[in-house]
Amino acid sequence: MPIPFCVCQACSDARQAAGKNLRKRSSIAINDDLLVDIGPDVATASFVHGVSLTDIRFCLLTHAHADHFDPEFLMSRHEEYATIVAPEMLIAGSSDALRSIDEILGNRCEYGSVFAQDTQRTLKIHLLTVEPFKTQAIGDYRLTGYPASHGPEKGCLLYAIEQGQHAVFYGTDTSVLSEQVWEHLLLAGTQFDLLVLDHTYGVGFDASPPDHLASVDVIGHVARFRRSGLLTDNATAYATHISHEGCLEHDELDQYAAAHGYRIAFDGLSLSFDA
Numbered sequence: 001m002p003i004p005f006c007v008c009q010a011c012s013d014a015r016q017a018a019g020k021n022l023r024k025r026s027s028i029a030i031n032d033d034l035l036v037d038i039g040p041d042v043a044t045a046s047f048v049h050g051v052s053l054t055d056i057r058f059c060l061l062t063h064a065h066a067d068h069f070d071p072e073f074l075m076s077r078h079e080e081y082a083t084i085v086a087p088e089m090l091i092a093g094s095s096d097a098l099r100s101i102d103e104i105l106g107n108r109c110e111y112g113s114v115f116a117q118d119t120q121r122t123l124k125i126h127l128l129t130v131e132p133f134k135t136q137a138i139g140d141y142r143l144t145g146y147p148a149s150h151g152p153e154k155g156c157l158l159y160a161i162e163q164g165q166h167a168v169f170y171g172t173d174t175s176v177l178s179e180q181v182w183e184h185l186l187l188a189g190t191q192f193d194l195l196v197l198d199h200t201y202g203v204g205f206d207a208s209p210p211d212h213l214a215s216v217d218v219i220g221h222v223a224r225f226r227r228s229g230l231l232t233d234n235a236t237a238y239a240t241h242i243s244h245e246g247c248l249e250h251d252e253l254d255q256y257a258a259a260h261g262y263r264i265a266f267d268g269l270s271l272s273f274d275a
């Protein structure tokens with residue numbers, strides 16, 4: 001955002017106002033070793049915001065849409081690039097997402113299937129299939145995937161990521177959460193310090209689009225997380241995956257959001273929790 005060839009009011013205003021109105025494709029780095037989504041802007045974001053990716057050991061995939069997965073970054077781990085890569089990187093995602101990245105990579109290069117041991121050795125990766133609703137340990141994180149409601153796409157995941165006493169819920173590329181997801185969240189009982197939700201459709205959009213959330217849905221979801229006891233007292237909720245439809249200038253949109261219990265994320269936003 002702005003979308004390069006779009007002359008709609010929101011995109012034109014964003015170009016003019018610049019600053020926080022210029023948004024790269026969504027991802028989040030947690031500590032210095034965990035990255036959720038390795039989309040086409042990840043390298044640029046890492047330079048601009050001074051977040052090195054060289055220590056990333058865990059790369060979670062929400063899904064393999066092109067704004068969330070760019071095969072070039074995996075390819076650049078190959079010896080043909082003369083890269084010195086350390087450490088090994090665990091790529092975690094649903095079985096559908098892992099199959100998709102294998103296909104995407106297969107169409108781009110001849111390094112072999114990511115499921116093959118040889119390829120994994122060469123790229124210094126290994127894979128972890130995330131089964132929805134099952135909590136797994138990766139390093140000292142506890143990871144749980146929840147099925148997203150992302151149009152007809154299968155195997156898109158939202159993630160609960162916990163470490164020590166702290167927990168983050170990262171939920172982009174989803175429409176309204178299914179009742180099954182709510183049930184499991186309540187059952188797990190994790191209280192999140194940070195809730196991140198999709199906000200592709202902004203102010204004035206009808207509730208419950210099939211593939212993403214609109215601001216009215218985000219308001220409802222944040223309220224439900226809160227009243228269900230799924231947020232800590234000091235928790236913050238942030239909207240991400242902001243696009244041009246129903247998008248206001250950042251400060252204005254953030255004021256609107258703040259009046260409704262959440263905030264609008266921006267590129268380079270950095271948050272920390274008390275130990």
Ligand SMILES: [Zn+2]
Pocket residue numbers: 003006007008009010011012244
């Ligand atoms: Zn536009």
Ligand SMILES: [Zn+2]
Pocket residue numbers: 065067068173241
């Ligand atoms: Zn997306």
Ligand SMILES: [Zn+2]
Pocket residue numbers: 063065150173
């Ligand atoms: Zn998507």
